[in-house]
Amino acid sequence: MVCPSYPPQDVTCGVGDYTRCLAEELARQGEDVVVLTSDRYRGEVHGPVTVLPEVRDWTIGEALRLTSSAVSPPVDLIHLQYTPDLYGQGMGFTFLPVVARIRSGPPAVVTFHTLVGGSLWSRVVAPVLLLTARWSISANEEVSAMIHRRLPWLAGRCTEIPIGANIPTNPAGAPRVSRAALGLPQEGPLLVHFGLLYPGKGLETLFAALSQLLCVQPHVTLVVVGDNRIENMGYLEDLKALAERLGVASSIMWMGHRSGDEVSRILSAADLFVVPYDDGISIRRGSLMAGLAHGCPVVSTVSSLPSAYLRDGDNIALVPPKDAAALASRIVSLLAQPEEAACLGKAALALAERFTWPVLAKETRALYAGLLRR
Numbered sequence: 199m200v201c202p203s204y205p206p207q208d209v210t211c212g213v214g215d216y217t218r219c220l221a222e223e224l225a226r227q228g229e230d231v232v233v234l235t236s237d238r239y240r241g242e243v244h245g246p247v248t249v250l251p252e253v254r255d256w257t258i259g260e261a262l263r264l265t266s267s268a269v270s271p272p273v274d275l276i277h278l279q280y281t282p283d284l285y286g287q288g289m290g291f292t293f294l295p296v297v298a299r300i301r302s303g304p305p306a307v308v309t310f311h312t313l314v315g316g317s318l319w320s321r322v323v324a325p326v327l328l329l330t331a332r333w334s335i336s337a338n339e340e341v342s343a344m345i346h347r348r349l350p351w352l353a354g355r356c357t358e359i360p361i362g363a364n365i366p367t368n369p370a371g372a373p374r375v376s377r378a379a380l381g382l383p384q385e386g387p388l389l390v391h392f393g394l395l396y397p398g399k400g401l402e403t404l405f406a407a408l409s410q411l412l413c414v415q416p417h418v419t420l421v422v423v424g425d426n427r428i429e430n431m432g433y434l435e436d437l438k439a440l441a442e443r444l445g446v447a448s449s450i451m452w453m454g455h456r457s458g459d460e461v462s463r464i465l466s467a468a469d470l471f472v473v474p475y476d477d478g479i480s481i482r483r484g485s486l487m488a489g490l491a492h493g494c495p496v497v498s499t500v501s502s503l504p505s506a507y508l509r510d511g512d513n514i515a516l517v518p519p520k521d522a523a524a525l526a527s528r529i530v531s532l533l534a535q536p537e538e539a540a541c542l543g544k545a546a547l548a549l550a551e552r553f554t555w556p557v558l559a560k561e562t563r564a565l566y567a568g569l570l571r572r
Contacts, residue, residue, distance in 0.1 A: 200264075200294075201279040202256060202286075204235035204249065209427060212394070212484040213279050213311050215364035216337070221247045223559035229566075232273075234264065256291035264294065265303035275566055278308045280327060282316020292323050295330040305332035305569050310341045311361075312482065328352050333569055335359050335562075338482035343503055359561050362553045363491035364484050365461050377467055380460075382451070386417025387533050390468035390494070392461060393485030395426045400474035400499065401437055406522035407474075407529065409444040414530050418449060420472075423464055424485075425455040465492040470532060470539065472497045476519055479508055481553070491554075493547035495539040497528055507552070513545035 199221050203214030221231045225246040232248045239251035253260055264276065278294060285291050295306040308331040313324050328334055328349060334356040336342040342358045377384055389408075393399055401422070408420055426434050441447040456464070465471065471494035473485055478501025481487070489496045490513075499519040500510070510516040515532060517524040532539045551557070 199231055199233045199277045202236045202284055204233055204239055206241045207238045213281055213284065215484060216361050217279050219362060219364055219555050220559060220562065223555040227559055227563060229563065256285035256289065258290035258293055261291050261294035261297045265298045265301050273304045274570060275304050276306045278306060280308050281311045282320035289319060289323055292327060295327060299330060307331060307333050307335060309335040309337055311337045313341055313344050325349065333565065337361050338480060339505055340480060340482060340503055357565055359558055360481050360553055361484060361487060362555045362558050363487040365458050365488040367462060367491050368466055380463055380467055382421065382467060383419045386419055387415055387469045388467060389418060389420045389470050389472050390423065390464055391420065391472055392423045392488060395424050395434055396430050397433060398476045400476050402440060403474045403520050403522050403525060404472060405441055405444050405446055407526035408446045408449060410522065410526040411529055412446065412449060415533060419451060420449060421451045421453060421464060423453045423456055423461055465489065465494055468494055470495050470497055470529060474499045474525055478502060478519055479516065481505065481507055487553055490546045490550040493543045495532060495542040496546055507549060513542060513549045515542060
């Protein structure tokens with residue numbers, strides 16, 4: 199398994215969390231998993247998953263080394279995680295599938311988490327990876343749709359296997375976590391927003407909706423849980439300034455980075471999980487997966503690409519993106535009808551069964567086995 203971002207590091211991302219969860223579940227199911235990652239890794243190297251924090255620059259030389267017949271232990275299959283610019287601006291390493299084919303090395307599988315964004319060079323690399331990988335995995339419906347639309351002749355060599363939640367859930371039957379135990383307000387509705395803080399998460403819309411919501415529900419509290427990267431510190435300050443201007447600052451609790459267990463407890467205490475993404479809901483969102491896995495009633499935004507999984511009024515509540523009035527109205531409606539909110543939560547939990555790591559790892563192992571039989 200190859201991923202530059204593998205926790206714990208000073209800076210990680212959702213792809214790193216995905217890789218960790220998948221690698222650990224593959225190991226639980228009996229696979230011998232070794233993760234090649236950046237030298238910025240700060241965790242244990244020996245365990246169910248062996249971690250090799252050996253790479254500083256992801257060059258084509260590293261690709262040559264990994265596909266060498268002399269590599270020890272011998273590699274049966276290489277699984278590369280990909281998003282634009284994940285391997286740096288040079289990205290010579292992403293020619294690994296080409297190198298593996300030329301050298302008759304182990305088959306290379308590539309999981310595409312997104313094909314949007316990044317540098318011009320990354321937009322060139324993505325089609326090359328799709329062409330040269332032995333097989334491709336699409337991590338979400340957007341990637342699948344893009345491949346079918348732009349590279350339909352490659353769609354037959356791509357399998358969609360979604361991501362799962364990167365936050366552990368409480369055991370079934372565990373009592374609901376009390377607000378007092380979490381240091382949260384004892385009265386009024388509790389809204390929770392969780393995820394890395396960066397533009398596009400819809401927090402500006404949520405704050406504007408909160409200013410309207412407070413006229414109806416003066417005791418509502420919004421809890422914002424999520425890490426903030428150094429490059430986004432200015433954005434965090436802008437958000438806090440916006441909260442002051444809108445008069446909602448006193449109703450927001452900024453909880454910053456929390457452990458997985460703490461996030462789980464906060465989600466378990468939420469009345470509603472509100473994630474109004476600017477570009478609409480998607481199963482590529484690890485934060486959404488966490489909300490579903492905890493059986494939260496989720497309020498989010500409509501996507502331009504209809505989802506086969508997410509259905510408004512069935513397992514999720516959706517409003518138009520960047521529409522604060524619609525968001526506030528939907529939240530008010532759900533808070534006034536707790537039975538409807540509870541039904542959404544139960545349906546979300548049922549849907550989350552599709553995205554559990556044992557299920558996703560089983561599908562991944564079946565793909566591996568098929569390739570290795572060829």
